[in-house]
Structures are given as structure tokens and as C-alpha cells.
Amino acid sequence: MNHSSSSNTASADKTVSPIAIKVIMIDLDGTLLDTAEDLALSANLMLKDLGMPEQSTATIRSYIGKGIQKLVKRTLTGQLDAEPDAALFGKALPIYEQHYANNLSVNTRPYPGVVDGIQALQQAGYRLACITNKAEAFTIPLLQATGLFEKFEIVLSGDSLPKKKPDPMPLIHICKHFDAQPHEVLLIGDSLNDAIAAKAAGCHVFCVPYGYNEGRDVYELDCDAIVDTLLDASKLVKRVA
Ligand SMILES: O=C(O)COP(=O)(O)O
Ligand SMILES: [Mg+2]
Structure with a gap:
């Protein structure tokens, strides 16, 4: 796993202190589920x-x-x-x-480490949100079909608000919902949309390398860490009250 506190994630291989976080937002397509x-x-x-x-x-x-x-x-x-x-x-x-x-869930499954990672994050006391650009009519049944819906206190889809990622609007909405400062909030995603939205909102962002990123290399992204799985992500954060 590579991780760093700078934008140069590809060459980073140093140990960093866990980031102090209260809320974790997780992207859907390419991060939670292989859709x-x-x-x-x-x-x-x-x-x-x-x-x-x-x-x-x-x-x-x-x-x-x-x-x-x-x-x-x-x-x-x-x-x-x-x-x-x-x-x-x-x-x-x-x-x-x-x-x-x-055909929402014919072949769609959580990626390795997702179920374990969410369990570890829940046990550690993080507030969990899902933010996706997928339309709500598909997001909710898909999260239900894969057993993930109950894991999140709030789910924001691409059409829940006037703007979607890479606009920071849904991330700012989540910060306000949980009464958290942006620097106490982490987004875990797989694409440029996630990295841009998180930086614009002032939130931390980790990216997984197994997702989609519109065909581009995830190591090009300006994120705080590249994490192999959500379970690995849980090891790089610490809970603030
Ligand atoms: O619906 C999409 O195109 C992408 O959705 P995501 O934001 O969950 O990756
Ligand atoms: Mg995605």
C-alpha cells in the first residue's frame, strides 16, 4: 500500500500518522461495488x-x-x-x-475488503455516508440487494441535490448533516470526480486502485493515500470525538 500526505501518492512509501476523522463518506461504483x-x-x-x-x-x-x-x-x-x-x-x-x-445486481458484488472494512469502521465509531453519482432509483435498490444499505446513516445519489461530484455540494451537505468540519471528514473513492470534489470541499480523500476512474490511472489523482481496500483505509484513520 502506498500512502502519503502529499499529492505525490505514486512515489510515496513513508509512514504517516493516522488522520483524525469523524465521518467517512464512501463512493459506490468502483469503490463499494463492482457494477x-x-x-x-x-x-x-x-x-x-x-x-x-x-x-x-x-x-x-x-x-x-x-x-x-x-x-x-x-x-x-x-x-x-x-x-x-x-x-x-x-x-x-x-x-x-x-x-x-x-439487471441491477446480476453480477454486481462488493469488492474484497468492503464488508470487513465497513464493519471495522462501524466498530471504531465513524459516522458513515455513501455518496454516488448514480441516480437514486438505482442506488437504493442496489445497496439493499447487496446488504449495504443499513450500513450508512445517509445516502446521497447523483440526483439527490442540484449538483453532483466533482462539485463539492454533496460532500458539504454531509459535513453539515453530521455537524463536522470538512477536515474531520474523509471520502474514499475511485476517480477524479471524488478527488476533485473532496479537495474543493476541504475534506481528506483516499482512492482505491481497483475502480474505474474513466479509464485513467488512479495514481494520477491528487489524493491523500491510495489504499488497496477499505479495510486498509480503516488502518490509516483515527476517530475524533
Ligand atoms: O454513476 C456513475 O457514473 C458513477 O457513480 P459513483 O459516483 O458511485 O462512482
Ligand atoms: Mg466511483
Whole structure:
């Protein structure tokens, strides 16, 4: 495991004191749950319905990160930031949503260390929140299906507030909810959205290397530590009252 208090996480290999934390916010796609197979399955069912060619799971995995609408736009255009034809998008989105609702947890499982890590964090007395860019209609049933819903005191989805990550709005909302200062709050995530949102909110951020990060190397991210698992993350923090 590499960890550091600077932005240069890739070369960091020094021991740091545990960060004093009260609240831990955890990202969903690519951090808690490996959702890529079911997101890709649903995207390919949509493409089939539209008479368009299927795409590899690896390609669709690189489209995950900025919510369902963006995932559909990227799947239709094959590009990260292009706008599809408005009529095609209007037709595709409800088809995608229906397929994903039907296939939410076919292959979706918690990553290794998630269940143990959450248990360790709960036992240590941290207040736990989940912050995802996934739409609430999918977030809640998915957390319930994987047995994680009860672990969190609050869950914020991509459409819970006017803005989602990388905007700091959901993180600031969580800080206020728990009456915590941003420096007493840690976000554990897998992508640039998480790193940018946490820095903008003034919170600490750890990243896991096994997630999605829109196809880019997690070691490029400006985060306080790269942690192999949530269980490893629990060893780098200490609880403040
Ligand atoms: O829905 C997405 O695209 C990503 O969701 P996440 O914020 O849980 O990684
Ligand atoms: Mg994520």
C-alpha cells in the first residue's frame, strides 16, 4: 500500500500518522461495488434494441463515473464528451434505465475488503455516508440487494441535490448533516470526480486502485493515500470525538 500526505501518492512509501476523522463518506461504483458488468450488460441490451453494434465491457467501464445520462451519451457516441443526436438520446435513455433496473445486481458484488472494512469502521465509531453519482432509483435498490444499505446513516445519489461530484455540494451537505468540519471528514473513492470534489470541499480523500476512474490511472489523482481496500483505509484513520 502506498500512502502519503502529499499529492505525490505514486512515489510515496513513508509512514504517516493516522488522520483524525469523524465521518467517512464512501463512493459506490468502483469503490463499494463492482457494477461494471451489469452497467455494460444493460448498455449492450440498449444498443441491441436500437440496432447498434455492441461494445466491450472494458470500453463501457471507461464510461462510468459521471452518472447514467453521461454513460448513455458516451455509449451512443463512443466518446467521453460528445453530444449524441437529441432524438436518439431521448429514445435510448428510458430503454437503458429499464434494462438497468432489470439487471441491477446480476453480477454486481462488493469488492474484497468492503464488508470487513465497513464493519471495522462501524466498530471504531465513524459516522458513515455513501455518496454516488448514480441516480437514486438505482442506488437504493442496489445497496439493499447487496446488504449495504443499513450500513450508512445517509445516502446521497447523483440526483439527490442540484449538483453532483466533482462539485463539492454533496460532500458539504454531509459535513453539515453530521455537524463536522470538512477536515474531520474523509471520502474514499475511485476517480477524479471524488478527488476533485473532496479537495474543493476541504475534506481528506483516499482512492482505491481497483475502480474505474474513466479509464485513467488512479495514481494520477491528487489524493491523500491510495489504499488497496477499505479495510486498509480503516488502518490509516483515527476517530475524533
Ligand atoms: O454513476 C456513475 O457514473 C458513477 O457513480 P459513483 O459516483 O458511485 O462512482
Ligand atoms: Mg466511483
